[in-house]
Amino acid sequence: MNQNTSAPEPARANIKKRGNLSLVWLLPVVALLIVVWLVWKSISEAGIVIDVEFQNGRGIKQGKTEVRLNGIAVGRVTGIAMSDDLKSVDVTLEMDRRMSTSLTDKSRFWLVRPQVSVAGISGLDTLVSGNYIAFQPDDTGIKRKKFIALPSPPPLGEQEDGLSLTLRAKELSSIQNGSPVYYRRLKIGEVSSYDLSVDDQYVDVEVFIQPRFAHLVRRNTRFWNAGGVELSGSLTNLKVRTQSIVSLVQGGVSLYTPDWEQEFPEAYQGDVFPLYRDYDEAEAGIAVEIDFPLDVALGQEKTRILFHGMEVGLIRDIELKDDYSGITANAVIRPDAVNLMVKGARFWLVKPSIGLQGISGLETLLGGRYINMDVSNKDIKAAVPKRRFNGLASQPAASPSAPGLHLKLRADSLAGVSHGSPVLFRKMQVGSVQSHELTDDGVLIKILVDPAYQHLVNHSSRFWNVSGITLHGGLQGFSIKAGTLNSMLAGGIAFDTPDRTSGKVKNGTGFTLYDSTEKAHQFGQKISLIFETAEGLQVGTKIKYKGLVVGHLTDLKLDKQEGHIVADALLGKSSGWVAHEGSRFWMVRPRLGLANTANLETLVTGQYIEVLPGSRQDAAAKTRFSVEMAVPDDLPVNNGLRLQLVSSQLGSVRRGNPIYYREIPVGTVTGYRLADPASHVLIFINIEERYRSLVTSKSRFWNASGIDVKFGLFSGAKIRTESLEALLAGGIAFATPEPGEPVAAGHQFTMAEEPESQWLRWAPAISISQEMSH
Amino acid sequence: MKTYPADAQHWINGSDAGLKLCLDCHKVCAEQTERCPRCGARVHQRRQNSIARSWALTLTAALLYIPANLLPMMTVSKFEEGQPQTIFSGVIELVNHGMVPIALLVFTASVVVPLLKLLGMVWLLICVRFPGAAMHRQQTLYRVIVWIGRWSMLDIFIISLLVGLVQFGQLGTVTAGIGAYAFASVVVTTMLAAMQFDPRLLWDAAEVKKL
Ligand SMILES: [Zn+2]
Numbered sequence: 001m002n003q004n005t006s007a008p009e010p011a012r013a014n015i016k017k018r019g020n021l022s023l024v025w026l027l028p029v030v031a032l033l034i035v036v037w038l039v040w041k042s043i044s045e046a047g048i049v050i051d052v053e054f055q056n057g058r059g060i061k062q063g064k065t066e067v068r069l070n071g072i073a074v075g076r077v078t079g080i081a082m083s084d085d086l087k088s089v090d091v092t093l094e095m096d097r098r099m100s101t102s103l104t105d106k107s108r109f110w111l112v113r114p115q116v117s118v119a120g121i122s123g124l125d126t127l128v129s130g131n132y133i134a135f136q137p138d139d140t141g142i143k144r145k146k147f148i149a150l151p152s153p154p155p156l157g158e159q160e161d162g163l164s165l166t167l168r169a170k171e172l173s174s175i176q177n178g179s180p181v182y183y184r185r186l187k188i189g190e191v192s193s194y195d196l197s198v199d200d201q202y203v204d205v206e207v208f209i210q211p212r213f214a215h216l217v218r219r220n221t222r223f224w225n226a227g228g229v230e231l232s233g234s235l236t237n238l239k240v241r242t243q244s245i246v247s248l249v250q251g252g253v254s255l256y257t258p259d260w261e262q263e264f265p266e267a268y269q270g271d272v273f274p275l276y277r278d279y280d281e282a283e284a285g286i287a288v289e290i291d292f293p294l295d296v297a298l299g300q301e302k303t304r305i306l307f308h309g310m311e312v313g314l315i316r317d318i319e320l321k322d323d324y325s326g327i328t329a330n331a332v333i334r335p336d337a338v339n340l341m342v343k344g345a346r347f348w349l350v351k352p353s354i355g356l357q358g359i360s361g362l363e364t365l366l367g368g369r370y371i372n373m374d375v376s377n378k379d380i381k382a383a384v385p386k387r388r389f390n391g392l393a394s395q396p397a398a399s400p401s402a403p404g405l406h407l408k409l410r411a412d413s414l415a416g417v418s419h420g421s422p423v424l425f426r427k428m429q430v431g432s433v434q435s436h437e438l439t440d441d442g443v444l445i446k447i448l449v450d451p452a453y454q455h456l457v458n459h460s461s462r463f464w465n466v467s468g469i470t471l472h473g474g475l476q477g478f479s480i481k482a483g484t485l486n487s488m489l490a491g492g493i494a495f496d497t498p499d500r501t502s503g504k505v506k507n508g509t510g511f512t513l514y515d516s517t518e519k520a521h522q523f524g525q526k527i528s529l530i531f532e533t534a535e536g537l538q539v540g541t542k543i544k545y546k547g548l549v550v551g552h553l554t555d556l557k558l559d560k561q562e563g564h565i566v567a568d569a570l571l572g573k574s575s576g577w578v579a580h581e582g583s584r585f586w587m588v589r590p591r592l593g594l595a596n597t598a599n600l601e602t603l604v605t606g607q608y609i610e611v612l613p614g615s616r617q618d619a620a621a622k623t624r625f626s627v628e629m630a631v632p633d634d635l636p637v638n639n640g641l642r643l644q645l646v647s648s649q650l651g652s653v654r655r656g657n658p659i660y661y662r663e664i665p666v667g668t669v670t671g672y673r674l675a676d677p678a679s680h681v682l683i684f685i686n687i688e689e690r691y692r693s694l695v696t697s698k699s700r701f702w703n704a705s706g707i708d709v710k711f712g713l714f715s716g717a718k719i720r721t722e723s724l725e726a727l728l729a730g731g732i733a734f735a736t737p738e739p740g741e742p743v744a745a746g747h748q749f750t751m752a753e754e755p756e757s758q759w760l761r762w763a764p765a766i767s768i769s770q771e772m773s774h
Numbered sequence: 775m776k777t778y779p780a781d782a783q784h785w786i787n788g789s790d791a792g793l794k795l796c797l798d799c800h801k802v803c804a805e806q807t808e809r810c811p812r813c814g815a816r817v818h819q820r821r822q823n824s825i826a827r828s829w830a831l832t833l834t835a836a837l838l839y840i841p842a843n844l845l846p847m848m849t850v851s852k853f854e855e856g857q858p859q860t861i862f863s864g865v866i867e868l869v870n871h872g873m874v875p876i877a878l879l880v881f882t883a884s885v886v887v888p889l890l891k892l893l894g895m896v897w898l899l900i901c902v903r904f905p906g907a908a909m910h911r912q913q914t915l916y917r918v919i920v921w922i923g924r925w926s927m928l929d930i931f932i933i934s935l936l937v938g939l940v941q942f943g944q945l946g947t948v949t950a951g952i953g954a955y956a957f958a959s960v961v962v963t964t965m966l967a968a969m970q971f972d973p974r975l976l977w978d979a980a981e982v983k984k985l
Contacts, residue, residue, distance in 0.1 A: 024823065024830040027963070031837035034956075038841045063857055 047075060047094035052109050052133070052147045057089035059113050059131035067093055067109070067133045074099050074135060091149075093133070102137030103144065110134050110150035162189065163214035165267060167205040167223050167253065168197065169275035174251030175225065181207050182226060182254045188213035191253065205275060207253060217267040218257050223275050224282035226254035256282075286333040288313075290347050290371070291326050292391040305331055305347070305371045312337035315371065329371075329391065341386060344379030347371050348392035350420075376402050404431065405454035405505070409445040409463050409493065411513035416467025416491035423447050424466065424494040425456050433493065445513060447493060460499035463513045464520040467491035496520075524551065525576040527623045529585060529609070531565040534558075536589055536607040543569060543578075543585070543609045550575035550611065569609075579623055582614020586628035631655070632671070640667065641687040643743070645701055645732065645751040650681050652705035652730035659685050660704055660733040666691035669732065683751065685732065693766055695747075696740030700759050702752040705730035735759040739766045794819050821972035825902055831967035832895040838959045839888060845953035848933050851946060858951050861885060861929075884929050884957070887922055891964045894919045895971065902975045912976050916968075923965040930958045 054060065057080050067075030079092035095103065112134045134153070169175075172194060181189035189209035197204045209217055253275065257264075267273075276282035303315040313333035321328055333341055350372050371391065411417075414436055423431035430453035436445045449457055493513065514520035531537060534556055543551040551571035559566045571578055589607045602608065609627060647653075650672055658665035667687035675682045687695055732751065737759075794803045794817045796810035803810055803817050810817050846858030859867070861884045868877035894915050901912050933954050940948040 024827045028830050028833035028837060031834040031959075031963075035837045035840050038845065042844070 045097070047096055048100055048103065048145075049078070050093050050095055050103060050145045050147065052091045052093055052149050053083065054089045054091055054111065054149045055151055057091065059111060060089070060091055060133070061130070065131060065133060067095060067135050068112075069099075069135045069137060073132075075133075077133070091133075095135075099135075099137065101139045101143075103147075104138055104141030105144050106138035106141035107147065108136045108138075108150055109147055110153050112153070162211045163209040163217060163267065164192070164269055165207050165209065165217065166270065166272045167207055167275035168202045168272055169205055169225065170202060170277070172203045172205070173225050173277075175205055175253065176251055179251040179253065181209060182252055183213065183216050183256070185254075188216065191251075204272075205253070215266055216257065217255065217271075218264040219267055219271070220264040221255050221257045221267065221273065222282040223253055223255045223273050224278055225275060226252040286313075286338050286341060287387070288331050288333055288341055289388045290315075290329045290331055290391040291321070291389070292329060292349065293326055293393055294324070296327060296349050296391065296393050303329070303369060303371055305333070305373055306350075307337065307340055307373050307375075312340060312373065331371075339380060339383070340373065340375050342375060342379050342382065343384035343386045344382070345373055345375035345386065345389060346392065347373045347389050374402075402448060403451045405449040405451075405457055406434075406507045407447050407449065407457065407505070408508060408510040409447060409513040410439070410442055410510060411445060411465065412442045412515070414443045414445070415465050415515065417445055417465060417493060418491050421467070421491035421493065423449060424492055425453060425496065427494070430456060433491075445493070455504075456497055457495070458497055458500070458502040458504055459509075460502035461495050461497040461505075461511065462520040463493055463495040463511050464517050465492075465513060465515055466494040466517075524571045525579055525623075526554075527551075527569050527571060527579050527625065529553070529567045529569050530559075530562075530624065530626045531567060531587075532629055534565040534567075536587070537565070537567065538606075541567075541606065541608060543571070543611055544588075545575075545578065545611050545613065550578055553609075578611050578613050579621060580614050581619035581622045583622070583625060584612045584614075584628070584632060585609050585625050586631055588631070640689045641692045641695060641742070642670075642745045643685050643687065643695065644746065644748040645683040645685060646675070646748060647681045647683055647703070647751040648753075650683070651703050651753075653683055653703065653732060654730055657705075657731045659687060660731055661691065661694050661735070663733075665731075666694060683732070690768055693739075693742050693768060694736055695734070695743050696736050696738075697743055697747070698738065698740060699734050699736040699743075699749065700752065700755070701732055701734040701749050702755040702759070703730075704733035735762045736764055736766065737762045738764045797821070820974055820978070821970070824970055824972040824975060825899060827970040828895065828899055828967045831963045831970060832892060832899065835888075835895075835960050835963035835967060836892050838956045838963065839892060842888075842953055842956035842960045843885065845956060846951035847929075847953040847957060848936065848951050849947075849949045850936075850940075851949070860951075860953060861957070880929075883925070887925075888957075888960055888964065891919050891922060891968070895964065895967050898971060898976070913973065916971070916973050916976065919964075919968045923961075923968055930954065930961060 059065075060077055060080055062077055062080050065077040066073040067077075075093045075095035077091055078094045081090045081092070082088075083090050093109075110133070111131060113131050133149070175191055175194060177191060177193060179191040180187040181191065189207055192206045192208045194203055194205040196202070207223075304311050305313040305315065311334075313331050315329045315331050318327050318329045320326075348371070350370050417433055417436065419433060419435065421433040422429040423433065431447055431449035434446045434448050436443055438444075494517070495511075537553065537556055539553055539556060541553045542549045543553075549572070551569050553567045554570045555568035557566055557568075558564075586609070587607060588602060588610050590602045610631070653669055653672060655669055655671055657669040659667035659669065667685055669683060670686045671684040673682050673684075733755065734749075735755070792805040794805055794807060795801070796803055796813060796815055796817050798815040799810060799813040801810055801812045805819070807817050809815065843861055846860050847864065849858045861880070865877045865881045865885075868874075868880065898912060898916060898919075933948075933950050936948040937950050940946055
């Protein structure tokens with residue numbers, strides 16, 4: 001431009017450069033448009049400024065804290081200031097424009113802070129995003145710009161439609177605002193508030209049930225306090241009821257609608273229900289009264305009423321009768337057990353009793369005493385309702401009409417059996433003892449075999465007592481016998497039926513109750529054995545034949561007149577043939593001695609009685625025998641050659657000493673005795689069968705016991721003996737000059753004191769019986 | 775040729791001498807020269823449309839100055855928490871944190887200087903339109919405006935640096951706000967306005983006044 005040269009020139013230049021100018025001026029126009037747009041935008045988006053009064057400003061940050069509606073930010077705190085009276089905080093909120101219609105006097109604001117409690121974590125989102133102000137819009141009210149925030153989130157009930165009820169409780173216990181309301185442990189609502197009732201007599205708890213659960217509450221619904229831990233019952237039946245950990249701490253209310261009652265209409269808004277203290281109280285059942293004698297101690301805790309082990313009710317409380325003649329127990333029976341409360345039902349107390357005879361009612365030691373009840377099918381069918389019963393202190397006998405087999409058992413003593421003791425068959429309970437009574441000759445025990453098992457009893461059945469533990473025997477093998485743990489503790493009776501085909505028994509048939517299974521099964525022949533002394537004898541001592549047990553002693557007694565011991569012995573089933581004329585019995589006991597050690601096994605197994613049955617088949621039966629205290633000397637040995645030696649002295653010969661032939665034992669000394677007249681001694685020996693041919697009439701026997709020491713001037717000392725054993729224990733040797741005819745059994749030889757020297761040189765070639773040699 | 779009053783100080787300017795100055799390489803050219811023989815730039819006796827362009831750019835800058843100050847310059851987020859900040863709120867925050875000197879610096883550089891630049895430009899343009907003011911001060915003012923111009927990019931430079939450097943995801947990020955664009959535009963337009971302004975017009979105006 002040429003402004004500096006002359007005045008008119010700018011006009012010229014301007015006209016010339018018009019196009020340029022207009023382009024440049026576009027810039028401010030664009031800028032203006034931008035500014036105008038920004039201004040319009042900021043104005044249009046500017047929020048509505050409102051004031052909300054909070055009790056305190058904790059957790060609210062200017063410029064940061066958001067106002068949220070369903071999690072979406074709809075506003076922001078733009079300012080915080082103390083109120084004029086310094087009692088509250090005025091928070092200025094800039095709300096989204098769209099909220100303009102929702103800001104009415106019914107709208108509510110409250111601060112949401114994270115809350116961590118046992119009941120759960122709420123406002124968890126605030127941990128990340130910070131506290132926020134919850135906004136609950138309501139466009140039905142009058143528009144306003146000033147609000148007062150709620151001190152805490154509004155209770156559930158006021159947020160939604162639902163069922164609000166009043167529960168009337170005697171005490172609040174652990175219920176708080178917000179405590180859950182459970183239905184089958186599902187939370188269906190919560191406690192919205194509580195207050196004393198108008199007359200100050202109750203606590204009215206307002207609960208809110210969510211709309212979708214409202215139909216669960218009917219007019220007969222029962223509510224009970226589910227807070228805390230509820231312990232009921234005693235040790236074995238300990239019930240710990242708690243709805244959830246939440247209710248443990250926060251308290252809670254549970255509800256249920258009894259399904260046995262007919263359908264009731266649904267509850268109305270604001271209905272009042274009683275709030276029971278606990279589940280049991282809520283379970284209002286059928287009230288019955290049971291009169292017990294004074295000595296029945298029911299205890300303080302709730303006593304259960306069991307029907308065949310099933311809980312059918314509870315004793316709520318007990319009270320003395322007006323005339324102090326007894327106790328009246330107020331029981332509540334489960335509604336589903338109403339059919340059992342009929343005429344004929346019996347109640348009795350089951351309590352632990354520990355005696356020397358055993359323990360009965362053991363389960364009550366752990367589970368607490370309980371009331372047992374029983375009612376027969378007949379009575380149930382008759383269905384005569386009754387609400388007041390007489391209780392018994394102990395179990396009554398089953399009524400004769402009760403199904404099953406009623407039997408009588410006669411026993412010498414009760415021995416641990418008591419009411420309710422089990423009756424076992426193959427250790428399985430098939431019945432129980434109903435009663436017992438004293439009779440002139442013992443005890444009469446009545447038992448009832450369950451109907452399902454009554455076919456197991458017939459005339460061949462045998463009953464025995466299995467109470468407690470029985471120890472049998474000593475060193476010779478002892479056995480511990482016990483029925484079942486229950487029968488061990490509570491007593492019991494076992495039975496078996498050997499012959500299933502035997503005739504059936506009727507109700508009331510009597511049986512003998514044996515003391516033990518052994519006694520019950522003593523079917524063999526009884527014999528009496530007479531002993532000089534009972535030393536080493538005991539009941540159970542066995543009678544053996546060739547090592548096989550054929551019987552045992554069942555009783556030992558002293559015959560005062562004769563001065564000896566009489567033992568009853570029972571021979572096994574198939575051992576009756578022993579009880580005949582000619583059978584011989586003797587004691588086998590351990591023998592320890594320098595010369596003779598025998599029957600060492602009896603040290604461990606115990607002494608026994610050996611029997612040698614008489615050989616004659618046609619012998620007469622005999623049931624009384626004398627028992628020799630040692631093996632008989634003249635015991636016939638079935639096997640081998642039996643000989644007699646005649647000696648002036650017995651010397652060191654003992655029973656069992658070996659008989660040597662060329663220093664080899666070929667037989668034994670079986671016994672000895674003084675001859676009659678007593679001028680000499682008879683020694684019985686037995687030569688083994690295979691060596692029978694070694695003995696001929698020319699054989700010479702001598703005493704081989706001791707040491708034969710010979711001295712010679714040149715030969716020195718010569719010691720010879722048949723064997724070291726013979727040296728110690730003694731023995732008899734023999735020699736035979738030449739083969740010859742074997743002698744018959746019972747042949748008698750004279751025994752020399754010592755051998756002649758030529759006897760020792762005899763060496764006949766006698767062949768030994770081949771079939772026996774191997 | 776013009777004649778000047780005797781009492782007035784007498785200048786001989788380029789046009790009087792039939793000379794033009796290349797504004798790019800400062801070569802003195804003959805009056806009829808279209809392009810600078812040395813650097814090839816277009817050579818004018820006076821910059822064409824200088825006043826109008828300056829006005830337009832100054833006006834643009836003045837308009838943009840409004841959003842530059844009202845709109846958030848940048849958002850510094852820590853743990854996804856962040857509040858967009860305008861220049862002014864940033865300054866207040868600095869003051870709240872006790873960093874008054876820095877706050878003053880920022881305030882000066884970001885608010886006062888641009889404003890003064892704008893006002894200075896307007897003043898210069900008015901002076902050219904209505905000759906009469908003291909030429910010395912105007913020239914000084916012009917120099918100051920040009921000198922300051924290069925420093926007014928500092929804010930933008932820092933913001934772009936931060937935006938580039940501080941990107942730690944959820945831990946912390948810096949994002950430029952729309953105000954930064956407005957601010958950058960203000961800086962650029964004021965610089966352009968100052969550049970478009972031909973200082974020789976001031977002298978011409980001074981001479982007119984003297985006449
Ligand atoms: Zn040039």
